[in-house]
Amino acid sequence: MDNILILGNGVAGLTAGDTLRRLGYTGAITIVGDEKHATYSRPALSKAALAPGPEMELNFLPEATHGGTELLGRSATTVDPEARRVTLDDGTVLDYEGLVIATGTHARRFTDSEREYTLRSLDDATALRERLSSAPKVAIIGGGPLGMEVASGAIGLGCEVTLIHPGTPMEPHIGPQLAGILTEVALENGLDIVDDFVAAVAETPGGMCVRLSSGQEITADVVVSAAGDIPNDSWLADSGLLIDGRLIADERCRVRPEIVAAGDVVWQQGARGLRRTPIWTAAIEQAKTAAAALLQGDEAAPLSYHSYFWTDQWGMNLKVSGPIPDGSEEPLVVKGSLAERSAVLHWPGQGCAASLNMRMPIPRLHKLAASVPAEV
Ligand SMILES: Cc1cc2nc3c(=O)[nH]c(=O)nc-3n(C[C@H](O)[C@H](O)[C@H](O)COP(=O)(O)OP(=O)(O)OC[C@H]3O[C@@H](n4cnc5c(N)ncnc54)[C@H](O)[C@@H]3O)c2cc1C
Known part of the structure; x- marks a missing residue:
């Protein structure tokens, strides 16, 4: 070739x-x-x-x-x-x-409105950051890692932010225990979380309106879609x-x-x-x-890799190695404390480990994820 x-x-x-x-x-x-x-x-x-x-x-x-x-x-x-x-x-x-x-x-969009922002490219980030720097009222659609990171950034830039997501934000991505902690921190930082599905998004004179499946309407200056x-x-x-x-x-x-x-x-x-x-x-x-x-x-060798994911939001850093813990097993606290939101966690039955606000080299996190408790 x-x-x-x-x-x-x-x-x-x-x-x-x-x-x-x-x-x-x-x-x-x-x-x-x-x-x-x-x-x-x-x-x-x-x-x-x-x-x-x-x-x-x-x-x-x-x-x-x-x-x-x-x-x-x-x-x-x-x-x-x-x-x-x-x-x-x-x-x-x-x-x-x-x-x-x-x-x-x-990015998936709901409208063609220029008041609906998405974040996929460097040009998107430049436009979004410029708009957020004038502290508009923001509605974020989607509570995955992207939606939560944008919410954290927008609040840090002085915006009033509502995040719309059915269920606990990030739960499908990091499991219920870790999602619960990050959601708690988000609420403490002033994020308004609305637990519902989006039915429609439309421009209004001067802003945007997000209609939810309950019929409730959320108005904002801009919408950020982080919905896939x-x-x-x-x-x-x-x-x-x-x-x-x-x-x-x-x-x-x-x-x-x-x-x-x-x-x-x-x-x-x-x-x-x-x-x-x-x-x-x-x-x-x-x-x-x-x-x-x-x-x-x-x-050639077939694809093989350790599943690994990280996020930074609300001044916290989370790294997760292995499959997403499904909530059926309480994590072992290997180091630190969950109450202090600084811990190394292990779900031995699920082959998963996480470090929350704690420095831990990624290879060690992978090793912990794959270990049985006696080896820890
Ligand atoms: C805002 C954001 C935050 C993220 N945060 C995390 C994170 O914390 N952790 C994590 O693990 N992952 C994260 N991701 C996901 C991660 O960035 C992606 O998985 C990764 O960038 C995918 O790389 P890629 O090369 O496949 O695609 P891309 O990085 O999207 O690159 C594809 C390129 O191809 C170009 N292209 C498209 N069509 C054509 C065409 N027809 N001809 C030529 N070029 C074309 C695109 O414009 C683009 O430049 C994040 C993604 C986003 C958008």
Whole structure:
């Protein structure tokens, strides 16, 4: 193989390029990304970028080492897998021998209103931060990690914030015990949490109105939608690569022998069925596996990684290794104290460990998650 094309210059695309070189590939690499910026840390957009202070903190990733040709500000519009050819929005046609699809996702929206903000890209973060700095009244739709981090940032910037979420925020992402603690801290920081589903969102003269399934209406100057993401795969619609509308890859991240996929865009079969895993570490590990599979085929190792997630909000840092604890088991407090909200926790029956506001190297957290109590 002598000509590899990478679509998407997020962390998955960048990692795929660097991994190809690390594995000894010396042929051409071309990377196409529809954002004009060099690759940056997307997780930082809802954390450092919204932190109080006069300037927005930017977090670019270390420069790529693959030495490939970068075509930024352009997007792939079609792929012809039989001809092994991709067309870009400016009409450029690129042939490939190997293709990496790493085009990520975009945020789900409720309206076309410019008073509805989403947070997926650096440009989104710049616009959102600028708007929040005039301390508007904000309604956030969605209480996942993104919604809660934006709520924390917005309150830090002086906004009055209502967050709409059915149930306890973040519970599906970190389990009931940890979600309970973060929700408590959020309430203490002045977050108004409304437990309901959103029925409709509309502009009003001068603001926005969110109508809930109970009939209650919440008015705000701006809405921030943090209610899920949609894979950037519509450009693949006529390619024959989608199955039931999904880009599905095998355990080596292969869609076909010469086409691999990595990051938020891709679906894979796992213990919990066919799923996407839209988290940072998954994108990196999938990209490494995908690059190896392109060069080594069946000889490449299948995808294997420790599930790992982190969040920063309300001045607290949480790291979680392993599957999400489901609430059926009380965690062992290995270090610190839950009352002080600074602890290392272990759910031995579920293979999960977490550090809340406590410094702990990630490999040690993984080791704790996989251990039985006698080993701790
Ligand atoms: C605000 C925010 C906070 C997050 N926080 C966390 C966190 O704390 N922890 C965590 O684990 N994960 C977090 N995530 C998720 C994590 O950032 C993603 O899982 C990761 O960035 C996915 O990388 P990717 O390379 O697959 O996709 P992306 O980073 O989305 O990169 C894909 C790139 O491809 C481009 N593209 C799209 N279509 C085309 C096309 N047709 N042609 C060319 N280019 C195209 C996109 O514009 C984009 O630049 C967060 C995400 C967001 C948005």
